[in-house]
Amino acid sequence: MKIYNSLTKKVEEFVPNEPGRVNMYTCGPTVYHYAHIGNLRSYIMEDVLEKLLRYSGYDVKRVMNITDVGHLSSDADTGEDKMLKGAKREHKTVMEIAKFYTDAFFADCAKLNIKTPDVVEPATNCISEFIHMIEVLLDKGYAYKAGDNVYFDTSKLDNYYVFGNQNEDELVIGAREDVTEDTNKRNKNDFVLWFTKSKFEDQALKWDSPWGTGYPGWHIECSCISMKHLGEYMDIHCGGVDNMFPHHTNEIAQSESYLGHKWCNYWFHVHHLNDETGKMSKSKGEFLTVSLLEEKGYDPLVYRLFTLQSHYRKPLVFTYDALDQTAKTYKKLRNRISSLDAGGNVDESAVREWHDKFAEAVGNDVNTAMGLTLVYDVLKSDQNGATKRAVIDDYDRVLGLDLTKGSAGAQEFNANADGIDDPELIAHIEEKIAERAAAKKEKNFELADEIRSQLLSEGIVLEDTRQGVIFRRSN
Numbered sequence: 128m129k130i131y132n133s134l135t136k137k138v139e140e141f142v143p144n145e146p147g148r149v150n151m152y153t154c155g156p157t158v159y160h161y162a163h164i165g166n167l168r169s170y171i172m173e174d175v176l177e178k179l180l181r182y183s184g185y186d187v188k189r190v191m192n193i194t195d196v197g198h199l200s201s202d203a204d205t206g207e208d209k210m211l212k213g214a215k216r217e218h219k220t221v222m223e224i225a226k227f228y229t230d231a232f233f234a235d236c237a238k239l240n241i242k243t244p245d246v247v248e249p250a251t252n253c254i255s256e257f258i259h260m261i262e263v264l265l266d267k268g269y270a271y272k273a274g275d276n277v278y279f280d281t282s283k284l285d286n287y288y289v290f291g292n293q294n295e296d297e298l299v300i301g302a303r304e305d306v307t308e309d310t311n312k313r314n315k316n317d318f319v320l321w322f323t324k325s326k327f328e329d330q331a332l333k334w335d336s337p338w339g340t341g342y343p344g345w346h347i348e349c350s351c352i353s354m355k356h357l358g359e360y361m362d363i364h365c366g367g368v369d370n371m372f373p374h375h376t377n378e379i380a381q382s383e384s385y386l387g388h389k390w391c392n393y394w395f396h397v398h399h400l401n402d403e404t405g406k407m408s409k410s411k412g413e414f415l416t417v418s419l420l421e422e423k424g425y426d427p428l429v430y431r432l433f434t435l436q437s438h439y440r441k442p443l444v445f446t447y448d449a450l451d452q453t454a455k456t457y458k459k460l461r462n463r464i465s466s467l468d469a470g471g472n473v474d475e476s477a478v479r480e481w482h483d484k485f486a487e488a489v490g491n492d493v494n495t496a497m498g499l500t501l502v503y504d505v506l507k508s509d510q511n512g513a514t515k516r517a518v519i520d521d522y523d524r525v526l527g528l529d530l531t532k533g534s535a536g537a538q539e540f541n542a543n544a545d546g547i548d549d550p551e552l553i554a555h556i557e558e559k560i561a562e563r564a565a566a567k568k569e570k571n572f573e574l575a576d577e578i579r580s581q582l583l584s585e586g587i588v589l590e591d592t593r594q595g596v597i598f599r600r601s602n
Contacts, residue, residue: 128183128490130176130363131440133290133371133394138492141393143362149180149187150357152391153244154349154366154374157194158228161416162235164430164445165400166367171431172397172439173365174241176493178525183486190356191244192349195225195251196332196342221331225249235417238427240527248352250343254334256351257343260385261320261336269384274311275324277338279381282314289379290371290394318377319344346377350385361391368396397439403446415445423447428528429454435495435526455558457528460502462550464519464530468512477510481518489525498526547600556587560596563589 128141143149153173156162162170180187233243261277264270269283281287309319323339333340353361366375375394382390417427433453437443481501488497505518516531523530547553559578566574579589583601590597 128179128486129492130393130395131492132392133396134392136291139393143185144360144392147184147186149185149362150360151177151180151187151189151363152349152353152357152361152365153189153191154370155191155193155247156228156232158225158232160228161414161418162232164415164417164420167235167239167241167417167430168400168434168443169365169367169397170236170241171239171434172493172495173395174236174239174527175435175495175525176363176365176395177242177244178527179489179493182525183490188246188357189244190246190248190353192352193225193229193247193249194345194348195222195229195249196348222251225251235427238417238421239431240428240529246356248356250348250352251332253348253351253355254343256355257321257347258336260347260351260381261343263385264320264381267384269381270320271313272338273313274309275339276311276319276341277321278312278317279320279377279384280313281316281318281380283384284380287316287376287380288372289376316373318346318373320347320381346374346381349374350378350382354382359386359388359390363393363395364391365395366397368398371396398442400434401442401444403444420450425450425454426457429457432457432499432528435499435528438496439493451561455554455561458557459554461530461532462554463506464516466550467516469516471511471513473517474510474514477514478517478521481505482521485522485525495526498522502526502530547598556582556598560589560598564596 129138130141131138153170156166177187177189229249236243261270264279265272265277268280270277270279272278321336321338321341321343323336323341333342353364364375364378371394379390417430420427420430429450430453433445433450434443436453485498485501488494488501491497502519502522505515505522508515510518520531547556559582563575563578566572566578582589582598586601588599588601590599
């Protein structure tokens with residue numbers, strides 16, 4: 128198996144620290160609001176990576192943090208604690224907000240077939256671990272106290288910019304917790320390990336420490352939580368590409384200074400989901416969530432398929448037109464699989480051969496598009512239906528698209544199909560119904576009528592009802 132390592136900027140053969148076992152860490156959500164689908168692209172691809180590792184025979188332990196300490200994600204415009212802002216917005220306590228949106232996040236993950244990591248640890252559970260690491264960094268001379276806060280001293284490192292391609296004069300000052308420049312720092316990119324004084328006058332959560340009552344800095348969280356559950360050596364650390372600097376840079380700085388040796392061998396970064404105006408975020412335009420997609424009539428797994436059609440290291444542009452096309456693709460694919468004759472014996476040797484093809488193709492830097500191509504290759508092969516279904520079931524352990532569910536027939540995919548059980552025909556009719564709906568939306572009623580007449584000439588009657596378009600064979 129090969130993987131692109133952001134640290135070396137190369138696709139490398141994956142070799143874990145311990146043969147057969149993988150320690151994997153994922154930067155989790157800040158739980159002050161719903162996750163938008165841009166956030167969830169990263170979690171889908173990280174889920175695929177974990178499942179691919181298991182598919183390839185590795186024993187994987189995956190850990191994820193939950194950022195439930197408010198300062199760790201301040202509002203860049205107002206400087207307000209986002210957790211507290213969410214609590215005020217919904218008239219709840221900060222911890223009530225944290226629990227509500229943690230549950231909402233994992234509900235979205237379940238809809239997208241994202242496996243829950245083996246360990247999920249809220250930051251608020253690990254205050255003692257944060258304090259211990261800071262004490263060690265102070266003792267080793269990698270940290271200093273100034274202006275009531277404790278900072279990491281980046282000047283102590285020979286190579287702070289481990290991911291490269293950074294120009295110090297162009298970097299955002301410090302980290303997320305710094306809305307304005309901190310004059311207590313010795314160096315421009317020093318970052319806070321512990322706050323006893325900050326811009327948040329009404330910070331909701333504080334703890335006693337050797338340096339006064341306060342709360343931890345953002346970057347210390349992932350270092351400590353990963354070490355608590357995975358030990359001193361990690362194989363793969365995952366996150367969005369926007370985490371590369373400063374978050375992951377600072378994680379490496381403090382972790383390797385604390386440990387005295389290399390910490391993580393492979394860094395897996397997923398690129399942005401963009402809309403037509405640029406990077407998608409909660410503060411821009413329509414706040415796109417899984418629930419909103421459902422309200423608009425999309426199966427969440429259509430969005431999962433949408434992300435799998437592109438490589439994780441390429442920016443992906445979201446439009447509803449593209450999602451509509453993916454929805455058609457998904458429906459046709461499931462209908463086609465549903466129509467396979469399940470009779471006959473499974474050719475186990477063929478299943479193994481197809482398994483190896485998939486492992487090699489997708490194992491070349493998580494090439495999910497190639498994995499989808501192999502699904503179609505299986506369907507076009509001369510294997511019997513039972514073998515094809517077995518192979519696609521095997522592939523779906525990684526793809527997570529529920530491709531073989533609903534084997535009773537295409538009726539499951541459209542409750543408005545009255546007495547029609549031919550999956551290919553249903554897919555054709557649904558495509559025409561979608562074209563007709565688009566024509567009506569554009570007020571092109573002549574085209575809409577032509578589509579209806581075309582279907583009637585094919586023996587299909589459309590009926591517009593309050594529940595949607597029902598279709599049946601003509602008498």
